[in-house]
Amino acid sequence: MSMYPNADFSEPYSSVSFQYKQLTSPYPYSHNETVELNKTSFLPKKSQITRWFRHHQKQILFLVCLLLLALFCLRNLIAVYWTFLKIKMDSTMFDRGYVACGLLRKEPMLFVQDTRHVQVVWEMNCGMSNKAMSLTYWQGDEKITLEAIEPKVLDPHHTVYKATLGPIERGGTVNYRIETTRKEEGTEKTQKPKVLAKHAFQWYTTLDTEPIRMAAIADNQFGMLTFSSLLRQIRKLSPKPQFLIHAGDAIQNYPSLRQWQTDFAGPLAAHGLGQTTPLIYAHGNHDYDMRGEYTYTRSHGMDGHPWFAFSMANGALRFIVLDSNIDWELQDTWLKHEIQSDEFKQAQFRVVVVHVPPFLEYWDPEAWFQQGQSKWGAFIKDRYVPIFEEGKVDIVISGHQHNYERGERNGVHYAIIGGGGGDLDFDQVTDWAMYEAKSLDFHFVFLEFKPPLLNNRWSLHWDTYSVSGKKVDSMSIESRT
Template identity: 40%
Template sequence: MSSTPQTSNQSQPPPPSSSSPNNKPQPPHHCSLEISTAANNNTKESLPPPQSSSNANLDQATPPFTSIPSTKATLNQQLVHLFRLTTLRSCRKLKRILSLAILFGFLAFALFLFAWPILRPRVILFSFKFRNRLHNGGYLGCSLRKQPMLFIEDTNRVLAVWESNCVLNNVKLRWYLQNHNDNDNNQKDVQIKNVGGMSDVLIPAILDSTHNVYKAIIGPVPNTLSQSINYPIRILAISDNQFGLSVFNQLLDGVVKRHPPPNFIIHAGDAVQDYDRLQQWQTDFYDPMTHHRLAQNAPLIYAHGNHDYDPSLEYPYTSSRLWYAYTIANTRWIVLDSNMDDPLQDTWLLSELQSQESRDAMFRVVIVHIPPFIEFWDPYAWHNKGEKHWGEFVRLRFVPLFQEFGVDLVISGHQHNYQRGSSNGITYTIIGGAGGELDYQRVEDWHIYDSVQKTYHYVTIEIWDKTLKWVAHNIDGLVIDKFDLHK
């Protein structure tokens, strides 16, 4: 038996077997170092063998991270490649984020535009109450709480009423015609004191530390009987906005958007629910009227209601005149106080209806808060609390004089809906729909009304040479009733 000779070097490792599962053939690497061990344990370094084209192709298909970098340049290339790859992914992610942000921003803007008509009234009402709190807390310094509001005193004079949260010193009142120039003789600057003829500024009424009311009678104003008057004379008529700020603000917003600016404003009473709550005068009446720039440009013709009746008769926030008359555009306007059971008022009304101004007027119009013919009210208050007698007072004391001296139109509030009818040649209207809770329950039927509308509303009046045009609108501006008076 023969044997295979053995080498004397026992440290020589056996050649790798191709069949061994742990010795898989490795792909060649053109930048690798090959280490071989000689039989004499001397280590030598050999250069890589020349590579064929097939090896080159295989090398190109090998992922860059499977190789062992041999040079600094190659490592930098791989780092640059990694940086570019990371940057590309970051840019794509950033683009997606920006695209989503733009999309959500557009949707939010579209939603805002859609919701703004709903949000806007709430924002305005919030601003009224927030500003009032700032005044109460003294955070706004010495400033005006209420911008000047104008009230008719008589044919030739207008009352300006404003309020500050402090005592004003060395303040001037300037008034002038709307279409004025620097040389206009009607432009006046006066000090806050009694100056006599052109402007009578009254002593301020200090209601408390943050409510100081000033009143100034301005006159004479241009006579509305002048031949140069421009027809038509436009008048806005409202009443009973009490405790209905949201409706009142919406109603005024529609007025200024749909109609030309009025020359005058009729308010038939109950501007607030509680006359002695100063914040109601601020947020429920002055703020909305000022926000829409109505009573700053058009004088108010105001008749006191039962809710804004002041037992002291001082009326710091309106004209303190209880009954009065004036002429506008050949129409005699007669304002009565239905709160006052006073024989002096009866005597004055008789004298007024007999006056030359009243007889010469084209139309005679009476404004009185409580209607003589009420049909809708709270049944319990009507029958058990004596409130049915309010209309009775007006009906028995004033209506006979209306009929005797040919009054053409009677405008009232108090009842919170709209009615229009006629009796003995006199047109009676009820316009108490500017914000107060509507009256739906019938308590009487006088059989005189041709139009009954249980909705919030306002009225526009146009006076032409010999015609008075009356149009009632609901809160959306739709016409709910109209009629003309001709002479």
């Protein structure tokens, strides 16, 4: 007898019969949701992901640490390339008109004009016919405003402004700001001024008890990445330089507005140097303007000449900046008069900045011997070196040759600092047997003029650094007077 008398075994259990059975409880998914679930069924479940991470957590931690270490080691390179991309991108956006009018295209750049004057150069991205530009500067409570500064319109995307601060009567901090005001249409009323830039710089006309620090560089032409790297090292110096010496050839092609933006003004602004560090600038052969306008660098001084001289620290330091592009008797006469002047004779330290060095050793052999480039700036050596020696100049700083050399001849120190970014020179075309230090690499120099302590003489401490920030040369010079 069967154990299950009421059971019906006429239809055995099978998959065929199972598919016709009705749902006996609410199904957790609707029909559409079931379809979507089936479509994404290839994705791992959260629990699977969690288990995988738990199982490989040591390997993941190792990879994260390795990535962080790589980023740390490459941080300088990443910063340099990020600055490079930002400058290039900004220039492209301005050139194509994607940036609204009324914005600064070039942050203000400061150029030493003479002992008591600084020239400020900046650029707007559009014509500013309906706006007035002004520059205000002050020391302490004394405030001066230069109004209605005339623009120089180069094209629809480049409008340049220049103004001269001064006379600066004493040393210390000089604050300045650039403002623009807009006239209301149909009236003579003007809107509230809008501040475009606000910065400060140090000036040492009368201060003679503190060290004066400068960074020096030259020939960064078409080497923006290297130039930016060097400026980054300069920015990191402690204590920071208050002035920047540039011995010429800031760009490769003078008429190129793009090069002035990306290869010179952009890097200076990106590293906060152009706005706060006045430049002592000597024009080179690549940034020479035959018309004498010098749109983006120091214009001719109040005497109408590109060469000039100025003093610092109550006359203790005297700088002469010459133009090696101009072989004129007028410059010779001016230089002879300068070394006989009371300002020069009373100075305790005397520095000359000129682009072409008197004693050049490295150049392209074909250009030097066959193309006559050995004669470039020859008057600096033939006519000016005797004047330097007669005036007891302490040091002559030059560029032009794309590497570093330092030496002494007849009591005058000579330094070539042309490693700012242009293609390096490796071929020696002559030997003056006077240079005691050299580096065929990119570099910049840090100068510190120290006031008298025990011997009543000013001194110069000179350090040369590579593009990686490594010190490659050092010297100290005491004033001869």
